[in-house]
Amino acid sequence: MRNELLVHSLVPRSPFLVPDGICYTISIIESRAPGAETKMARYLFSWKIGGEAGFGIKSAGLMFSKMCNRAGFEVFGYDEYPSLIRGGHNSHQVTVSKTPVASTAENIDILVALNTETIKRHTHELSHGGALIYDPATTTVTLSPQLRERNLKLVAVPLAAMTRQALGSIVMRNIVALGATQALVSLPFGILAGVIKKTLAHKQAEIVAANVKAAKLGFDEVSKQLEKLDFKLKLEATTQPEELLLTGNDALSLGALAAGMQMYVAYPMTPSSSILHYLASQAVSQKIVVKHAEDEISVINMGLGASHAGVRTMIGTSGGGFSLMVESLGLAGITETPLVIVEAQRPGPATGLPTWTEQGDLRFVLHAAQGEFPRIVVAPGDHEECFYMTAEAFNWADRYQVPVIILTDKFLAESVRTVLPFDPKRVWIDRGKARMSDAAIARMKDYQRYRVAPDGISPRSIPGQKNGIYLANSDEHDTYGFSNEESANRIAQVRKRAAKFAKASEEINGAKLYGNPRARLTVVGWGSTKGPILDALSWLPRRMQRKINFLHINVVWPFPSEAVHRILKRSKRALLIENNSTAQLGGLIRQQTGIYMEHKMLKFDGRPLYPLDIKERILSMH
């Protein structure tokens, strides 16, 4: 029960939930501009850099995020890229805010174009009075009549020439552009110089110096132009407590390490691969085994072997790899072997949209594998939940001796966000009866691994422990683990496993209600849509916010039927929001509560939900 309370007490830092949250309207948007009244966004501004893969788009985005965070702002960064290594079009967008931010914007205020393709694709996303930073030597800017009306600020910076001037390589154009941006928003150069030095600390001194010089050249060039440009956005740097800037995958990996994970097995697959990369980089320091296995069938079986031997084990993949694991998921079920499985979703079926986002696998993971056995499906909503709920997932796997699936998606797994440092004191390790002491096993008379208990949970011995010998068996088995096909035994073992799920259902509550419990309209979502929904709600006028609440489901199985039923019965209307085309949670709600979700907002183009769209949908229902 205490673990359930832990997750419940994770109140997200959202302006929606701050009683006297200050409404920060976008300063860049000129209020006189046509259509500005529909853009009551609370983001301060949004910055995007675009170019070919290999141009350093993502690294520039991360440095920009760090720079903003050092200056006292909160950021949320999101990559869009095709499944290619060189060429193709990549972009990284950073949303900057005074208050915590958990979504990405559909509009941008500053666009850095490292090639002409970026101008073609993204200039129309620029808001009124927005700025375009480009290199006139390599990039041509032609604005449509419509765009010409937007009073865009064209910031010409000789990016390529300046990398040569700084005695650097052409890839450093992104650094020059960062310097240019820094000047454009009137932040002091020292912050950027500090970020560059820290980021490149492992490189040679000359390389660091060349990067700082390149940034300074860009900074000085735009400083000269600043008066003429008349760019409206002026930031003032403040100091605030140090925050982490990390992806959902990073947060999840840290959660696993905090939980005492000792083995991670995976096969590379976007968007789960960065878990493998991070944990592999920490293997030596954390004394863990990180194994890149030959395929996902091997991944899950190695995971089961390690867990059977007694160590906390996690495996990671996306939907395609999970498809290969399915038979072995049932093996975890019948042998009652604890295992934490990360399934970072991407749009399918088959290869689908490999580098984009979707919540299309909910029903799949709920029903994967033949036969009936208990499983837990966790769907963290944001970076904090990625950390704390992953740590919890290990406790649940051990306590109920079941596979626990952590369902994320590309939007959550790969987006970078500023969060307060995680609190190690809020993580504890509870291995339940999955790890008994040698003495406890030795004391047991006639040890039976699968002894039938009222709550279904039987003590597990570990190979090597005296007196604990048993067979973990994929065949239906008796209480010792030996194959047994008798009717009475089958019934007893099926009921034993089912009892564990009944216990988990009592102890885990995956429904979280944010906002006024007596509100008339309830917005319903699961997993990664939490951020965009909370951001959208925080943008509504204060008087409306009191009439709307948000039901977020972050443990989809066992389904919080009773809580969902109670909440939905109390509100007059509900809006279901999902990043898929078939309203999979909606179907589950109907199955579990009988309530039909009439109003749905479904998005399935591979893009995440934007708060502005959510806000407009809510306004249209009001």
Add this chain to the structure above:
Amino acid sequence: MEHHSEYKQYESKHAPTWCPGCGNFAIWTALKKALARLHIPPHKVLMVYGIGCSGNMANTIRAYGFHGLHGRAVPVAVGAKLANRDLTVLIAGGDGDGYGEGLNHFIQAIRGNVDVTYLVHNNSIYGLTTGQSSPTSRKGFKSKSTPAGIIETALNPIALALAANASFVARGFAGRLDELVDLMIAAIEHTGFSFVDMFQPCVTFNKLDTYGSYYDSVYSLADMGHRPTDRLTALAKALEQGKLPVGIFYQDAARPSYQAELPYLKQSLMRTRSHDRDLKRLMREFI
């Protein structure tokens, strides 16, 4: 010679369910004798089984066991050994199981050289599913799934293992029990991935590969003066036509095991502290 009661300790209360005369009886006996001669107590042994007649041995052995899925025993064993190197980990699988469904795992485990012993009960047929051809069935072999004779040629697991650079490659025969015990002991004592293919006559469904046919064609490599240190000679022996050599084809005792290549792990993960990690230090990288 070990005392009878010494190897009885590896027997569960369940009797085998194999057909009378099945080659698996000899393999079962050899396994118990090998463990007894090595004095490895049952609780220090983890047996991982595939699915098939070989895997059904799971119910008859008294040791820690994991009876997994068809074709997937090898990665379970690899994972367990990586987690707890203090265990003696053995895999018992079949030819359909390991050379058909799970062939990829076999080759990859060879590459990793994780210190486990892989025993393949090779009867060139699917017994438990009542007689279909297997990856080691001879070309032209008639079975329920290939009534006109199998078109595919037979896999040569010994040559395959040698080509993949396995550090221990051996073959035994259920009809030569003492030799099988010695091979198992050598395989368990070898540090690294050790592979033993075992001719195991299926008296019910395979009328081609019988005790008689094996007695006619097997001969001992050691008797012929074969030195198992040369991979090319071993490969020549593996590709020999007609006669069937048994014994150790090849052993590279110098090659480090997977664990030995993880010098930062001084001991088994099971003995390594993991519950009090310095999270603050880890988080510093993200500030």
